[in-house]
Amino acid sequence: MMHQISGFGRRAVIHDTGAELQSLRGGDGAELLWQGDPQWWSGRSPVLFPIVGRAKDDHLTVAGEPVVMAQHGFARRQTFRVIEAAEHHVLHELTASDATLAAYPRRFRLRIEHRLTAEGLSIGAEVLNTDARALPFGLGFHPAFQWPLPGAEGAPHVINLGTGAEPLQNPLSGGLLRRDRTASPFTQGRLALEADLFRNDALVFSEGAGEALSYGPETGPQLRFRFENLPLIAFWTRPGAPFLCIEPWHGAAAWTDGGAALEDRPGTITLQPGETAGFAVHIDLQDFDAGRGAMGR
Template identity: 55%
Template sequence: MTASPVRIASDALSATIAPMGAELQTLTTGDGAELLWNGDAEWWTGRSPLLFPIIGRAPEDRIAIGDFTAPMAQHGFARRTAFELAGTTATSCRHILRDSEATRAVYPFAFELAQTHALDGATLSVTTKVTNTGTDPMPFGLGFHPAFAWPLPGAADQPHAITLDNGAEPVLARIEDGLLPDSRLPSPFTNGDLMLSHDQFEADAMIFPEGAGNGLRYGPKSGPALQFTFENLPNLALWQKPGAPFLCVEPWHGMAARKDAGHQITDRPGTLTLAPGTAARFSWSVTWRA
């Protein structure tokens, strides 16, 4: 029997979280406006998948850890695996995924992946803790892939922008055949500002390997907006299906495999390796500013 989504609510927002992938399904304002993408299959069925143990593609969709090799689909297996509900309150819930025979067949490690969604007023926080419960060093990448309405509620006729808190102009990377080349392109940001247009995504995601900072604002230059903060997530991507009514704001620790670099997870940019018995924490939050 499939478990039902969990609903949590604050005085300003409500959210539902599905057990499959511990994935956020809705993020709704107090007056009923939906901030999250609805998963319409015409464009993209995802809403806010968790990316683990890889981000992006692997060459020929295969990974290697030492002499071990296995197939691995884009963004890993966590998003397609049911999590267990470990606890819930009126404003928060916690889901856990532990290794199993199925996960060890493609990723030979003992682990615990715990994801918490929590609401505090107009802010949603999503925190993931990765624990190596085994006896071997464990390499992995972890990222978030939430999709938000474009345009935002109440801003249908206004151009939208991304504004980096740090005012930086980070260089741009574009994937080629799903993999990350070593080449970089000039930044599309000017003093931290990027005016968004659908044609920017005709060449797939805009990836910023470094320098985008720990926070940004998404929305029109004046009016309703979403304010993001990131913890332990140094890489950023922006993505949509060109012309789709959503924008993915994706903070990552890790990226797609480098072009021509082989299958080893440890060779992927941004890979972390946890010693046995240790853990790492990753978090993002978003605040609705109507």
């Protein structure tokens, strides 16, 4: 089932499957979110839980217990329950079931909220450990946006880090994370986007990218992001595809030379019984308000 929320001249649509964002329109009415053309990639904005990235041969262990889990976990394919639905926001919840326990032997509550604000869209996540044992997990967001953005067709696009940093890159090999880091593709926080950047998979930065960035043409409408409790960042597309994924994470793929333990994966969080952890992505859409989307404004 789909849920549309609206407010401040903006609209968003969220599906119960995966609590996944399906559409995001600014005040000028333009569609900003990738629409999932399966020729390239059928996803739009999956939530990644209880792992981010891949496990070697899809096998991992939780406190020594072996399980099988596909890339990015199972939450994106589960049906969430609606807890609250109002004009400006919708709150979804996923709890442990026989199906999830077979893949992940822990009880949990995962809540995802989409809320329109005066600035744009906020997507929040909260994980509660409802088990009697420790709960190790990773969580990430994987939204894909149009490349080029509406109103910026033909213009080169860039990512600018709010810190102006030049974080080192963690290369992927077979979908797993290498421990060695390579030179930063950023120059004073700026990355000029080209399809060739993604010929070897996603660009992953395990530290140093900061909590804010912008994406879009340098002289036109841009999306601006702020992250909470999401210290890793990745960027991904299929070379030549008309979308860009901007992926803030707390967790990552297994190390190429690491073991199977979920607890040993980079960025894994462990909650004790009754503990919670919160995460959020805030997307500023004000450049896409009516009358502001033209190039050069």
